[in-house]
Amino acid sequence: MAVKLLCLCLLLALLCLSWAKKQTCRTSASNCNECIQSGPECAWCDTPNAHTHCHTLRGLQRQGCPEHHIYNPQGGVQVVRNDSSTEPVGAQALLLQPQELSLRLRPGVSQSFPLTITMPTDQPITELTMDTSSVLPVVDITFSSIKEGNPLVTQVSVEAARCHSGSDDSNQNSTGPWSVHITPRGFSQSVKLEISLECQCDCMKSREENSPICSGNGALVCGQCDCSKLNIGQYCQRESDYFLPSNEDRCRSGPNAMVCSGRGECVDGYCVCNERTNPEERNTGQYCECTNYDCLYANARICGGQGKCDCGQCVCDDEWTGEDCTCSMAIASCMATNQRICNGKGNCQCGVCQCPYPYGGPTCETCFGC
Structure with missing residues (x-):
């Protein structure tokens, strides 16, 4: 039991550490473009009095930035053309649905859609090919099967690893749109994708x-x-x-x-770097890009009182994690009388059991209606 508990504690610590790493944003970003390009979770607050302009969506909401002042593009998929065939099932024509789509990609955020392929009855199911000569190498397109047989349904997933930079060895434009044609091998019909990247803020144009x-x-x-x-x-x-x-x-x-x-x-x-009125607050770094005061507050204390502010990011004390260091990694409060975390029924999140119905109580030991 002790070995299992130790392994579980290590797993929770690794998960929390991984979560914390994913939640970093360049709080010292000099403009909106630089901010949203620093990570898929990063958003920009365009109010002049913002405590921090660049942070995660939750971070900006916590500091009180109004929703309509937050720029946080996530991309999307729009079906441009999806004509249905009037041919009978046994016809010799291949049917692809949809036929044309427009995809807006936020780097690091995958967009996907189902592609239905109805084959002629006397033809075998063949693989899909793509013409991606016009697309930057940062864009990745993958296929996964949803339904075998005829019609065949395939999930098409499209993701951009990053924004195009001026140092890339390419003469192509940086945000698109680019055309991609997906074609079943042996046929002339294809699905057209118009792909563009969301790497620039509209407000930068004004x-x-x-x-x-x-x-x-x-x-x-x-x-x-x-x-x-x-x-x-x-x-x-x-x-x-x-x-x-x-x-x-x-x-x-x-x-x-x-x-x-x-x-x-x-x-x-x-x-x-400018000096602050409060002698405990400092601007540091080669370009004064770091602060020890520009972090999230919780319980009226910076980093919740369970961490320190390092270059605009909370560095939490041991046993604490989260953007504002208010998530406890301790599991003692989640331990049930049978020495199982949340009675083996729920998950311990920030020191509190999240119990699925019909279980409840502090450690999921109460069963409602059992």
């Missing part, structure tokens, strides 16, 4: 120049101030005391990034 929110010294883009060269600060409210055009680019983390992440001044090509 700039409110000399915005009052940016003190009239910069443009408001996606709820964030892009300051003029002579101003710095979250709202471009401060004049830069020192400015060297030839050195300014050395103070940016990327070509379009804010100078010193908007948290410092560029002096002789090096970032001098």
